Amino acid sequence: MLLALDTSTDWASVALFDGRDVLAEETWRAQRRHGDELFPAIERLLASTRSALSSVTRVAVATGPGSFTGLRVAIAAGQGIARGSGAALVGISTLDVLAYPHAPSKQRTCPLVPAGRDQYYAAFYQERNRKWQRRSPFIVASLAEICRQIGAHTLFVGEIDADAEGTLRDLLGPKALFASPASRMRRAGYLAELGWRELETRAQVKMGEIEPLYVRQPSIRVSFDQPFAPPPADERALGLPKRS
Amino acid sequence: MRILAIETSCDETGVAIVEDGRRIRSNVVASQLVHQDTGGIVPEVAAREHLRVLDALTEKALRDAGRDLTEIDAVAATVGPGLIGCLLVGANYGRGLALAAGLPFVGVNHLEGHVYANWLYELEGGEPPSDPPPEPLIPAVVLVVSGAHSDLVLMEAHRRFRALGRTIDDAAGEAFDKVARLLGLGFPGGPIVERIAKEGDPNAFPLPKAALADRYDFSFSGLKTAVLRLVRELEKKGTVPIADVAASFQKAITEMLAEKTARAAAEHAVETVLLGGGVAANLALREEIARRIGHPLRVPRPGLCTDNGAMIGAAAFYVLRHRGTEIPVAVRSDMKLA
Numbered sequence: 050m051l052l053a054l055d056t057s058t059d060w061a062s063v064a065l066f067d068g069r070d071v072l073a074e075e076t077w078r079a080q081r082r083h084g085d086e087l088f089p090a091i092e093r094l095l096a097s098t099r100s101a102l103s104s105v106t107r108v109a110v111a112t113g114p115g116s117f118t119g120l121r122v123a124i125a126a127g128q129g130i131a132r133g134s135g136a137a138l139v140g141i142s143t144l145d146v147l148a149y150p151h152a153p154s155k156q157r158t159c160p161l162v163p164a165g166r167d168q169y170y171a172a173f174y175q176e177r178n179r180k181w182q183r184r185s186p187f188i189v190a191s192l193a194e195i196c197r198q199i200g201a202h203t204l205f206v207g208e209i210d211a212d213a214e215g216t217l218r219d220l221l222g223p224k225a226l227f228a229s230p231a232s233r234m235r236r237a238g239y240l241a242e243l244g245w246r247e248l249e250t251r252a253q254v255k256m257g258e259i260e261p262l263y264v265r266q267p268s269i270r271v272s273f274d275q276p277f278a279p280p281p282a283d284e285r286a287l288g289l290p291k292r293s
Numbered sequence: 294m295r296i297l298a299i300e301t302s303c304d305e306t307g308v309a310i311v312e313d314g315r316r317i318r319s320n321v322v323a324s325q326l327v328h329q330d331t332g333g334i335v336p337e338v339a340a341r342e343h344l345r346v347l348d349a350l351t352e353k354a355l356r357d358a359g360r361d362l363t364e365i366d367a368v369a370a371t372v373g374p375g376l377i378g379c380l381l382v383g384a385n386y387g388r389g390l391a392l393a394a395g396l397p398f399v400g401v402n403h404l405e406g407h408v409y410a411n412w413l414y415e416l417e418g419g420e421p422p423s424d425p426p427p428e429p430l431i432p433a434v435v436l437v438v439s440g441a442h443s444d445l446v447l448m449e450a451h452r453r454f455r456a457l458g459r460t461i462d463d464a465a466g467e468a469f470d471k472v473a474r475l476l477g478l479g480f481p482g483g484p485i486v487e488r489i490a491k492e493g494d495p496n497a498f499p500l501p502k503a504a505l506a507d508r509y510d511f512s513f514s515g516l517k518t519a520v521l522r523l524v525r526e527l528e529k530k531g532t533v534p535i536a537d538v539a540a541s542f543q544k545a546i547t548e549m550l551a552e553k554t555a556r557a558a559a560e561h562a563v564e565t566v567l568l569g570g571g572v573a574a575n576l577a578l579r580e581e582i583a584r585r586i587g588h589p590l591r592v593p594r595p596g597l598c599t600d601n602g603a604m605i606g607a608a609a610f611y612v613l614r615h616r617g618t619e620i621p622v623a624v625r626s627d628m629k630l631a
């Protein structure tokens with residue numbers, strides 16, 4: 050059995066997958082409470098399927114890009130679970146998870162994840178020679194910059210609020226397509242499928258090698274009066290409590 | 294009872310295995326040298342580093358102790374106070390490890406860890422010593438001083454703390470860091486200032502000590518500003534006698550800390566005075582406090598004053614023994630000792 054954990058953004062999701070079916074799944078708006086809510090959610094999954102953690106032999110975690118702090122919650126938990134149970138651990142990009150269910154649409158697909166400071170993490174996915182794949186590096190940019198790379202009709206998925214949707218429509222006109230609100234959300238069931246497939250085809254990497262896709266460097270500035278540098282925009286966007 | 298304990302609240306990643314709250318079976322600490330370039334701790338950089346090394350350190354702590362997970366009785370991790378992004382790494386890793394191994398998870402207050410570092414002792418040649426040091430006697434007055442904290446507390450019984458005073462501005466270790474940076478000495482400031490101060494005259498420059506009259510609170514920002522002003526003046530005149538400035542600063546800050554600690558010990562009927570936290574490793578501070586009190590003084594060895602997993606393992610044992618109804622698990626960046 051595979052346990053999938055995703056705390057990449059304000060939205061969190063967990064799922065149990067047996068290699069064929071999703072047995073249970075929970076998706077919720079955790080905002081900044083991932084740290085407190087992840088384990089109760091895992092315990093509910095196990096209880097509702099009457100499973101013991103000892104039957105979990107594989108763990109998949111979403112590796113971003115996304116909220117730096119959020120990503121580390123699921124990755125650290127996944128590493129701990131894998132260390133404690135001997136399960137195999139795999140990391141899958143959050144943008145891969147968002148794009149995956151839209152592969153059958155055959156549309157060029159662009160998942161968006163808020164990166165703070167009016168920027169988004171994005172990547173482009175497309176079918177070519179019958180193969181659905183990511184066709185760009187992971188980027189972090191404003192919507193205007195992202196749209197500058199778009200010539201054809203593009204299906205947007207992920208966390209797109211009304212403002213972002215308006216901006217994309219202004220910039221791209223009829224070329225901007227939007228998946229329905231429910232189908233553009235992230236669900237750990239998809240992460241589980243991708244993680245299972247990855248572990249079927251690839252040998253387990255070392256646990257410490259599963260790290261968040263940070264894409265962006267932390268801002269570093271220290272002054273005489275402030276020994277602790279200011280938090281990165283990422284934490285501000287998440288509204289995390291300040292250091293005491 | 295054997296506890297695997299994790300510490301990731303600031304810039305040190307620590308994992309240890311501690312028996313019965315006292316005996317250290319293994320204690321591995323990775324200090325993050327990456328912050329030396331910036332002269333301060335960058336929370337995001339620290340959190341990244343914790344996640345990068347934590348699993349490997351856990352594996353090493355188990356190997357050093359010659360134990361596997363089936364021989365562990367509980368998993369503990371610091372849940373506050375500290376940098377939230379850093380705390381979340383250790384706490385979630387620890388909870389995952391505990392859940393998967395079928396063990397209880399114990400969330401530990403970092404400051405309790407610094408107090409209980411005084412209960413720890415080490416193996417001798419791989420074996421428990423024939424006569425381990427006795428447990429510190431309580432009630433006790435405890436001074437926890439580090440880069441993030443300056444707390445003076447009364448420990449009435451195990452896990453029963455009463456706040457006497459705390460810093461109203463900078464932490465003591467922060468003051469050391471800032472003065473070190475001002476003098477161009479590097480980071481972290483505590484050990485460097487202490488070393489340079491040995492070659493200086495502590496009476497070279499009289500520096501002001503905050504007058505918070507009869508309260509137990511501390512204030513170090515006035516002292517920091519006075520050092521800044523002094524250095525600027527000396528710069529105008531020519532070269533700055535760095536060792537003399539460092540020694541004068543160290544004298545002022547240790548007297549401030551020692552004076553209130555000694556007064557607290559005199560005013561409360563306690564058996565012992567305990568120190569903890571990175572600044573407690575400062576020899577001048579220990580001597581100054583010992584000189585002023587009529588009580589036995591206990592200080593962990595320097596490696597156990599700074600952040601480490603063993604102190605969390607010691608505190609976790611007493612959490613389990615005196616827990617009341619619930620074991621804490623939630624991460625809180627602003628947790629207090631009392």
Ligand SMILES: [Zn+2]
Nearest residue numbers: 403439570600
């Ligand atoms: Zn500390």
